[in-house]
Amino acid sequence: EPEVTQTPSHQVTQMGQEVILRCVPISNHLYFYWYRQILGQKVEFLVSFYNNEISEKSEIFDDQFSVERPDGSNFTLKIRSTKLEDSAMYFCASSEVVWGLPYEQYFGPGTRLTVT
Amino acid sequence: AQTVTQSQPEMSVQEAETVTLSCTYDTSESDYYLFWYKQPPSRQMILVIRQEAYKQQNATENRFSVNFQKAAKSFSLKISDSQLGDAAMYFCAYRTPWGTSYDKVIFGPGTSLSVIP
Numbered sequence: 001e002p003e004v005t006q007t008p009s010h011q012v013t014q015m016g017q018e019v020i021l022r023c024v025p026i027s028n029h030l031y032f033y034w035y036r037q038i039l040g041q042k043v044e045f046l047v048s049f050y051n052n053e054i055s056e057k058s059e060i061f062d063d064q065f066s067v068e069r070p071d072g073s074n075f076t077l078k079i080r081s082t083k084l085e086d087s088a089m090y091f092c093a094s095s096e097v098v099w100g101l102p103y104e105q106y107f108g109p110g111t112r113l114t115v116t
Numbered sequence: 117a118q119t120v121t122q123s124q125p126e127m128s129v130q131e132a133e134t135v136t137l138s139c140t141y142d143t144s145e146s147d148y149y150l151f152w153y154k155q156p157p158s159r160q161m162i163l164v165i166r167q168e169a170y171k172q173q174n175a176t177e178n179r180f181s182v183n184f185q186k187a188a189k190s191f192s193l194k195i196s197d198s199q200l201g202d203a204a205m206y207f208c209a210y211r212t213p214w215g216t217s218y219d220k221v222i223f224g225p226g227t228s229l230s231v232i233p
Contacts, residue, residue: 031219043161043207043223056220089159095219102219105211107153107161 002026004108006092012114013082021077021111025094031102032075033093034067036060037110043091049075050102082115089113118143120210120224128230129198136183137193137227139208145169149211150184151221152193156204164206167191195229203231 005024013019025032034046048055049067064080075094079086092108120141129135141150152164167175167184174182179199183192195202208224 033220035221037159042225043209043221045220045222048219091161093221104166105219105221107163109158109160112159 004092004094004106006090006108006111008111009109010112010114012116015084015115016081019079019082019113021079021090021092021113023075023077023092023094023108024073025075025092026096026106027073028096029094029106030097031055031095031105032067032069033095033105034077035091035093035107037089037091038085039088046077048102050097079113082113084115087113087115118145118210118212118222120208120222122208122224122227124227125225126228126230128232129195129202130232131198131200133198134194134196135198135229137195137206137208137229139191139193139224141189141191141208141210141224143189143210145213147213149213150182150191151209151211152180152182152191153207153209153223154202154204155207155226161207165193198231200231200233203229205229 007022032049035043037043047057047061066078068076089110091110093105095102095105148169150167154162154164165177165180179196181194205226207226210222
C-alpha cells in the first residue's frame, strides 16, 4: 500500500541553524501539508501546498518557514534559523485531487526535530 | 472557527474490556469529516476510523466503532476487547468539508489511553 515517507526520522540541530525536513508524498497525490506537534501538545496545521504554491498557512507559519517541491517526488519544509521552540514532531501529509479539490489526507511517520 | 475538544486527558481500561473516548466539536458546516487517530509511543499518526458527516450510520472498523451524534456535535470512540497494543494517545480530528478549496485537519488535544493487563 502506498504511503507517505519522511526523512530523517530524527534531526538534531543547533539553534540558529537552517534545517530542511523532507517528505515523499504518495505518488499520485497533488496536495501536500505540514503539521507540527510540540511534545505533549496537539497537532497543529502549518501549511498546505498545491500547484506549486501555498494554498493556506497558519499563524505559526511565519517568515522563517518555507516549503518547496524541488522535483516531482519530494516536498520539503525549511526552517531558516531554528529556535528552541521549533523542537517538535513534524508531520507531512498528502492527498489526491478529485475534480480539482483535495480528498483524504494520508500522514507520514513524522520527523522529530530537536533544537539545542 | 472549527474546534475539537476532548475532555478526558487520560483514560485506562482493563485488558479485554470496553472503553469509550469522548470528543465534541464545533462547526457551522453541515458536511465534514471526523476521524480518530492513534499515536503510539513511536509518535506515528495512524488513522483508526473515519466518519462522513452526511452518513447517519456509525462507522465501524473491527473492534473500533464510533457513536456519531451530529445534532449534539459529539463523536465518541468505542474500543471493544481492549488489547495491550491499544495503549496510545488518541486524537479526535475534524476535517474541513470536501469541496472547499482550502483543506486542513483540526486535531483535539488528545486522550492518553492505558491498558491494564
